[in-house]
Amino acid sequence: MPYMNVKTTAAIDAGKRETIKSELGKAIELIPGKSENWLMVSFEDNSIMYFKGSSERPLAYIEVKIFGKSSKDAYENLTKAITGIIHKELSIDPDCVYVIYEEISNWGWNGTNF
Template structure:
């Protein structure tokens, strides 16, 4: 049950959303047991983002959440961030130094009116 929420200060045209959801679908496999088959991607664009007190340059916050009953290995998170960051930078023209990626896992996840 992975979710990747992308919030940017720039517009995300439809073709860019498709390109990013495809890249995210490939990247999520870095997390053991996760695949595009259950991936939900949420995109919010043109949101004011101040980074280091400055909103004059494009910025992005990517939030990754996964359902996991055990600890996700640190190297899996690293591989995921290493795949997501350049995709966002290339597709949206955002400097990687202005992209934050937040990664978290939870043993509590709901779907279809129930929890796992």
């Protein structure tokens, strides 16, 4: 039950999107107990964003929500992986990427909560 939203100023074509989706699906395994089997990913490309008051450099903001809790180490590893994927596939510099984590206690799927 993880969810990731990739919000970026970059344009992402269909092929690139498939690649990033698959790489995120592998990366999520860095959180113990999580896998692509339960991962929902959404993309918001061509977004209007500013960082440090500027919109000159390409930017990305990735929100990761997981059901339950995990460890600082797991999040650290996932940040490294996600930032690497975004850098490799979208040519966005790591210092222009935020990754934030939210632990969700109440999460519904298939009409009921976990």
